[in-house]
Each structure stands twice: as C-alpha cells, then as structure tokens.
Amino acid sequence: MGHLTVLYDADCPLCVHLRHWLLRQRQLVPLGLVPAGSQQARRLFPDLDHAATLREITVIGDRGQVYRETSAWIVCLWALADHRPRAHWLATPAGRPFARATVLAAAKWREALKGPGQEDGPCGDGHCEVPGPPG
Numbered sequence: 474m475g476h477l478t479v480l481y482d483a484d485c486p487l488c489v490h491l492r493h494w495l496l497r498q499r500q501l502v503p504l505g506l507v508p509a510g511s512q513q514a515r516r517l518f519p520d521l522d523h524a525a526t527l528r529e530i531t532v533i534g535d536r537g538q539v540y541r542e543t544s545a546w547i548v549c550l551w552a553l554a555d556h557r558p559r560a561h562w563l564a565t566p567a568g569r570p571f572a573r574a575t576v577l578a579a580a581k582w583r584e585a586l587k588g589p590g591q592e593d594g595p596c597g598d599g600h601c602e603v604p605g606p607p608g
Contacts, residue, residue, distance in 0.1 A: 475535045476503040477552055478517065479545075480526045483508035487582055488530075495549060502552035529580075543569070543576045 479495065482488040492506050507514050509526035518533060525531070525541075532545040540548045551560035563572040 474502055476505060477535070477548065478505040478507055478533045479549060480507055480509040480514055480518075480531045480533070482527055483511070487579065495553075498556070499554040500552055501554050501557060504549070504552055530576075543573045546576055547572055 479492075481492050495504055495506065507517065509531065510523050514521070514526065515523055521531070521533075521539070529542050530545040530549075532540040532548050534540070534548075547560050547563050550556040550563065553560075562568040
C-alpha cells in the first residue's frame with residue numbers, strides 16, 4: 474500500500490486532536506488527512522457517501538479500499554511505525570472487541586463534544602476550516 478487518506482470531522486475537537494497526533498507519528502505508510510465532507514474529499518472520492526464520512530471515520534487506500542469505523546482505526550495504527558504491532562493484535566479475534574469498544578467510546582465522547590444538531594459539521598457546504606495544532 475502506497476498511501477492512505479483519512480477523512481476526519483474537522484468540527485470535532487477529538488478528531489482534530491487525533492489528526493494532529495497522527496501527523497506527529499512516524500509513518501510507514503503516508504497518511505493524507507482530509508476534512509470529511511469537504512470539496513477536496515468530494516473531488517478525490519466522488520462515489521463515496523460523504524454524509525456517512527461525517528458520522529464515522531473513513532480511510533481510503535490508494536487502490537480504492539474503504540475502511541470504516543473499527544477497521545479504519547486499525548488501519549491508521551497499522552500505518553504508524555510505533556503502532557503497527559498493536560494494529561496487528563487489534564485485528565485478531567482477541568483484539569477486535571477491544572478495538573470496537575474503543576471506537577464506540579470515542580464516538581460517544583465525540584457526540585458529547587459536538588452537541589445535538591451538529592451532525593453535518595462545518596463541511597456541509599463543502600468548506601472546512603481546520604484549526605492548527607495547539608500551542
């Protein structure tokens with residue numbers, strides 16, 4: 474795999490934090506981070522359900538592979554040098570329930586941070602503003 478594109482919610486503080494964290498990691502597979510629902514995402518992936526990408530993390534492989542939810546988190550970790558062994562374990566029958574529980578907990582936290590009625594985020598009109606890293 475040559476590269477992965479991570480579609481993340483630019484209106485979610487947790488998602489933006491994880492975006493910055495991913496960018497600081499040593500990558501074995503280059504990660505491109507694109508705001509979900511943005512004009513850039515729509516241009517890169519015209520056949521994708523962009524409303525769904527605002528509800529769940531979505532990762533696209535360079536050959537068109539689509540990873541969602543738990544699989545998306547695992548493939549992000551797999552792309553990172555220091556986390557690839559953990560990703561291999563999370564993909565096993567023993568590790569998958571732990572990965573799923575983590576994704577569900579993050580989704581609940583994300584929902585609480587965003588508040589009601591903000592499911593489409595700032596990208597509904599195709600324009601996203603991504604805050605810079607903290608500090």
